[in-house]
Amino acid sequence: MHMANVMKNDRLIPMLCGALCVVGAFGVLELLLRFDIINRYIVPLPSDVLGAFGRIVVEEDVLARCRETAYEMGVSAILVILIGIPIGAVLYRFDSLRKALEDWIAALAAAPIVLAFPLFLVLFGRSSTTVIVMSIANGLAPIILKTTEGLMSTRPVLINVGKSLRLSQRQMFWSILFPSALPLIFTGIRLSWTFVLISVVGVEFLINLGGLGQLINDLAERYDMAGTYAAIGFVILVSVVFFVCLEHIERVMGRRA
Amino acid sequence: MSHAPLSTLAYLPKAKKNMHTAHLIRAVTLALLIIGWEILARSGLLLRDVVPSLVTIIASMGKLIINPLFYSNLSITSFEVIMALAIGSVLGIICGIIIGSSAFLSAAFEPYIYYMSPTPRIIFFPVMIMWFGVGSPSKIALGALSCFFTMALSTADGMRQIDKVLIRVGRSFRASLWHMAIKIYLPAMRTPILNGIRLGFGTAVITALLAETKLSNQGLGFMIMQIYSRFDMPTLYALLIIVFILAGLGNAVLGALAGSQK
């Protein structure tokens, strides 16, 4: 959580310096390009790129694209939770099952599932479904593992409190196990949704379908360099904002414990 | 033994029993998957060949392994991955050391790297193509970019974990930054660096292969797309399985390397 500390502390001065450096670098780039020291066909002028931002909003209907991506993102995000958390709970409940499958699931997390996208294209056609299914596949492992981990890390004394109050299995799960596991589950959600976002935009780009990913594809194929850079910048912006929000929520959840 | 809390003594025998059951479950799961697959394949429920029989898949794997095209593509992809890993790691380590060694620099620049890393890096591919052309260099560049982020963050974090004492010892001998890096920082950070390389390897493999599927005329990714366009499903499955296995092996080897350094 080092980043969280950096953000929290009053590191204003270094952050400003860093920001100035970055802006300065772009400024230098602009100058180099204007004086033709760097070929303009390879790198567009930063000022052009900034201008292109406005253009893509209006002409390319970036908002509609956002909505498209957001739809795929939303469906994937919700499904990955609805599928992942119960699986995590089942693994917690059945110890042998967990010991058997936990390693496999961890291996799945590291596997390059996205490589199999031609397969998914065949199975689901060139549609949002492919994007959604692939994103879910990528995001599933972290949330399953973290849910199980969270449930297992419930302090034994809290379970004993539940036993002493003669809680049913269901009451035990919903009033003690699940609330106790929530902070780790949120960590799992953060990891999972990060993968989901990367997958959604990445697959959109790969199969040239959907929202923002496809936008980049389109602009690149049209050799609209400034537009392409602007679109890429836009995607980066969206993913950074998304990521920051997720981290914030995770931290808030963590404090409740 | 007499000092162990009495309550734990009751639970010891259960653990062994669980491991046997675990192996059993794995075997059963595998068997169920294989059987289920075969049933699906032969039932004709899905479009012809979408779920081909395991027999045909294995046959295709056999054909691939003896196909010289497979090896030439494999060598190209491997070359790209290794180059990407090398370049990205070196740059990442250097950057990580610089940033991690100073709280100021870390606060100034690390956020950029940190928040840029969970973005879909494949979208930078058009930029790489513009800069490096359609061939291998663009794939290497993209892979290196991916590795760079992973490595830089891993190294910077490792820098922060270094025992402050070691750093002070170096400073007391008035070692130059170069010497500090070589003699103190790098040895102390074997583990985070090796771990970063392992993660970087995974990223490089995915990135290189994906880039190849997108726009390329050689490499395993290109081969995947060729097979796909022929709708040769058994071979597609076969090639994907082989790639997964190779990636897994590479991961495992690097993981063992990283683990052994402890």
Added chain:
Amino acid sequence: MVDDACASSHQRNKNGGVNNLDRFIAPSFCHPLSHMSTQISSSPHLAHSRHDVLVVDNVFKQFGGPLAPVIAVDHVSFGVRQGEFVSVIGPSGCGKSTLFSIIGGLLTDYEGEVRIGKDRINGPHPAVGMVFQEESTFPWRNVIDNVAFPLELIGVAKSERMDRAHHFIKMVGLASFEKRMPSELSGGMRQRVSIARTLVSQPKILLMDEPFAALDEQTRLLLGDKITQIQQELNQTTLLITHNLTEAVQLSDRIVVMTYRPGRVKRIIDIDLPRPRTSDVVSSDAFGHYVAEIWSDLREEASRGMTESENSAAQVHAHG
């Protein structure tokens, strides 16, 4: 003073009438033979009176396989009367916590019987309220939601839940902290919340396992005061497991002293200090006598425990 204590021990029984028990378990300075270890457990029937709310009857619990049996609780019997405060004290490792788990119904695999009134305990019993040693407040609920939890489970309406919870929160002295989260409270305050949560369902027996173990001495004494107050106010039958000598004497009407492993009842001692009691009682002479008395029993057991663990540590080291 000693004579007074001796004389009054025969009138002590709160329910009126001397019972058989007193003849066997009066304070040591009244009986010349009392310096011997009294194995009360050998006569289980005589160990209980008809006014007992909780009866521990010849409980035996052994851990480990047939090759390395460890006897945690070795035929322990005693009773707790209505409104009485009984402490079970013994050195670490003497099986007190096992006893706690058995009485609380968390451990059901044992020999012997534990009875609440007519019911035999074979699982957590609704009439038994448990307070654990470790912190057991739910960190995700605020104080009043924590305390109202047991009432939530049995479906009590919200306003009544809140009222009753409020009543017990006030009783433990946390009235102004109702809406706070446990993370905002100190360790002692959190234990008070746990106690209030256990009391809110008005259990017949309050069963506590070293609830103040993690707290400092001053907090402990003050919380002890609170507990005494509450116990007197509610006439709450209480069984406290502890290793803390002064705490046991400060709070209890009777103390069951246990031996080191295997845990047997070494002695049961009446504490004849006046009620109502406050923590000031710790400075009285009688208090000092009781503490010394019990310590002479405990020291023997505690040093046995220490020697055994030193031996086993040496063995591990030698083979290690």
